[in-house]
Amino acid sequence: MSVSDQPIPLSGRILDIGVRFLPHFVLFAVIIGAWEISVATGLITSIIIPRPSAIWSAIVELYITEGTIYRHFFITLTEAVVGFAIGAGVAVSLAIASSLWDPFRRYVTPYAVVLNVTPGIALTPVIIAWFGYGMGSKIALAAIISFFPIFVNTLTGLVQVDEDREELFNSLGASNVQVFRKLRAPAALPLMFAGFKIGLTTALIGAVVAEFAQATDGVGVLMSRFSFQLNMAASLATLLSMTVIGLILFYSMEFLDDRIVFWRRESRRAAASRARARTWAAQAKK
Amino acid sequence: MVKHEQSMAAAGDVVVSGLNVGKTFAAGTVVALENANFDIKRGSFVSLVGPSGCGKSTLLRLVSGLIEPTSGEIEVHGTPVNGPRADISMMFQKATLLDWRTSLENVLLPTEINGTPSKADKNRALDLLKLVGLEDFAFSFPAQLSGGMQQRVALARLLQTGADILLLDEPFGALDEFTREHLNTELMRIVAEVRATAIFVTHNITEAIFLADQVVVMTSRPGRMAKIINVDLERPRPLSIQTSVEFNKLVEDVRETLGAV
Ligand SMILES: Nc1ncnc2c1ncn2[C@@H]1O[C@H](COP(=O)(O)OP(=O)(O)OP(=O)(O)O)[C@@H](O)[C@H]1O
Ligand SMILES: [Mg+2]
Numbered sequence: 001m002s003v004s005d006q007p008i009p010l011s012g013r014i015l016d017i018g019v020r021f022l023p024h025f026v027l028f029a030v031i032i033g034a035w036e037i038s039v040a041t042g043l044i045t046s047i048i049i050p051r052p053s054a055i056w057s058a059i060v061e062l063y064i065t066e067g068t069i070y071r072h073f074f075i076t077l078t079e080a081v082v083g084f085a086i087g088a089g090v091a092v093s094l095a096i097a098s099s100l101w102d103p104f105r106r107y108v109t110p111y112a113v114v115l116n117v118t119p120g121i122a123l124t125p126v127i128i129a130w131f132g133y134g135m136g137s138k139i140a141l142a143a144i145i146s147f148f149p150i151f152v153n154t155l156t157g158l159v160q161v162d163e164d165r166e167e168l169f170n171s172l173g174a175s176n177v178q179v180f181r182k183l184r185a186p187a188a189l190p191l192m193f194a195g196f197k198i199g200l201t202t203a204l205i206g207a208v209v210a211e212f213a214q215a216t217d218g219v220g221v222l223m224s225r226f227s228f229q230l231n232m233a234a235s236l237a238t239l240l241s242m243t244v245i246g247l248i249l250f251y252s253m254e255f256l257d258d259r260i261v262f263w264r265r266e267s268r269r270a271a272a273s274r275a276r277a278r279t280w281a282a283q284a285k286k
Numbered sequence: 287m288v289k290h291e292q293s294m295a296a297a298g299d300v301v302v303s304g305l306n307v308g309k310t311f312a313a314g315t316v317v318a319l320e321n322a323n324f325d326i327k328r329g330s331f332v333s334l335v336g337p338s339g340c341g342k343s344t345l346l347r348l349v350s351g352l353i354e355p356t357s358g359e360i361e362v363h364g365t366p367v368n369g370p371r372a373d374i375s376m377m378f379q380k381a382t383l384l385d386w387r388t389s390l391e392n393v394l395l396p397t398e399i400n401g402t403p404s405k406a407d408k409n410r411a412l413d414l415l416k417l418v419g420l421e422d423f424a425f426s427f428p429a430q431l432s433g434g435m436q437q438r439v440a441l442a443r444l445l446q447t448g449a450d451i452l453l454l455d456e457p458f459g460a461l462d463e464f465t466r467e468h469l470n471t472e473l474m475r476i477v478a479e480v481r482a483t484a485i486f487v488t489h490n491i492t493e494a495i496f497l498a499d500q501v502v503v504m505t506s507r508p509g510r511m512a513k514i515i516n517v518d519l520e521r522p523r524p525l526s527i528q529t530s531v532e533f534n535k536l537v538e539d540v541r542e543t544l545g546a547v
Contacts, residue, residue, distance in 0.1 A: 164378060164380050164382045165384070167352065167382075168376075170352055171350055171352055172370065172447070173369075173372070173399065174399045182398070263386045269427050269429060269430060270430075272427070273388065276390075276391075277424075277425040280390070280425065
């Protein structure tokens with residue numbers, strides 16, 4: 001935290017960032033350089049590990065000159081997102097029902113636990129047999145393995161008791177529905193979003209693993225195809241696209257988390273506070 | 287400042303009464319409150335003082351209808367209490383604000399529970415925030431407020447219910463002494479201004495006497511009302527009254543009652 005509130009001039013800030021990241025750039029350059037040299041000198045055979053420069057050319061080809069990656073990229077992204085949406089929808093509905101109705105929870109929980117301890121990935125062949133080679137099986141697997149973390153987090157969030165606040169609601173004569181809508185549900189949001197972040201990442205794993213197993217499109221297919229051809233540079237260049245999908249998914253959820261669970265972060269609170277004041281002023285004028 | 291005259295004017299007008307009220311917990315093994323008899327007059331300020339575990343909170347929760355007595359009966363405005371009701375409202379030691387609501391939205395919660403707040407309700411909430419000195423923080427979230435400010439929001443929310451009987455369970459107990467003293471003075475002013483009846487729980491003898499028309503001294507194991515002491519000090523009361531001879535006589539009286547058992 002800085003003591004003075006004086007704004008630092010832009011040039012100074014750029015310099016600041018430069019100084020802070022310089023060691024990281026240097027380390028990265030050294031690793032890449034050492035890698036390039038050890039492959040070039042034959043220390044490591046390029047069939048196992050390609051040169052960084054070869055990966056770079058593959059990236060240029062896949063992403064810029066030929067642009068083959070994009071169709072696959074969007075297919076995998078769609079599978080992960082749709083799978084997540086289905087998994088999250090079912091998980092949140094079951095968690096809400098379980099939190100409201102104890103007998104329901106007693107019947108649902110064992111199945112959820114069994115589903116969790118069974119490695120979801122192992123279901124791949126069965127899922128493909130059921131849903132075919134297309135996007136359906138990828139979506140199904142993504143949905144199945146993203147279900148559990150979301151279910152558990154949402155249920156935990158919903159059943160955690162805040163006795164003092166509940167007593168307040170009771171003393172105000174609130175109905176069960178009101179306690180749920182105005183207290184339990186908002187209080188569960190932080191944990192729910194923690195579950196969403198895990199679920200979204202596992203959904204991507206599900207989609208890619210199902211593509212590896214059997215598919216015609218998607219970055220997983222592309223990557224295994226390149227690997228079979230022993231085109232390691234292109235294979236690793238494809239892997240990069242999965243990282244990018246992962247980052248897009250993670251940061252989209254982080255963004256939503258920030259806006260929806262705004263009260264947990266100082267800067268978001270301040271922004272939300274100003275927004276409420278503006279809304280009030282606008283309504284007062286009418 | 288509005289003079290606190292209601293208790294005189296409406297003397298004899300009982301709004302809360304208890305007859306042989308008892309409460310046990312754990313299948314009768316814990317006697318939280320035994321044989322409590324009391325009449326509370328309209329507009330009066332009653333302090334409940336006593337050691338930890340003597341049943342002060344239990345008594346408030348019984349009056350509010352949050353729990354049912356094991357024996358005896360409590361009446362409010364002439365009707366028996368059987369569950370939470372609109373003419374009674376309670377405030378706790380913790381502010382129990384909702385983190386995702388602004389001060390204004392927190393104050394509006396009781397109104398929302400009864401229906402959709404009208405424009406008048408919203409303006410009333412804003413007025414109440416003004417009354418507790420928080421007009422500049424209407425759009426702040428609880429995490430942006432100090433502990434004392436959070437309790438003020440809770441106080442405004444208490445008043446927003448429109449209840450004329452206010453139950454306060456150590457409302458400023460978690461705050462530092464300066465803030466507490468200040469808020470106590472404010473509370474006295476506000477309760478007089480809205481002409482409410484207040485039952486105020488505290489561990490602090492000075493505070494109990496300073497605020498009240500009547501101090502109910504409670505003793506523990508089993509929880510009992512040991513003595514009811516009338517405080518005939520005139521209002522408004524300056525803080526300096528606490529050093530007066532009369533005031534200290536009352537303090538001694540309470541001390542003796544507490545020490546006698
Ligand atoms: N829900 C409960 N279950 C079992 N025992 C309880 C319950 N609530 C209160 N008690 C017991 O009843 C007695 C009175 O409790 P109460 O909370 O009313 O005391 P108090 O005077 O408010 O104390 P404090 O000043 O510490 O808040 C205590 O012995 C307590 O352990
Ligand atoms: Mg208590």
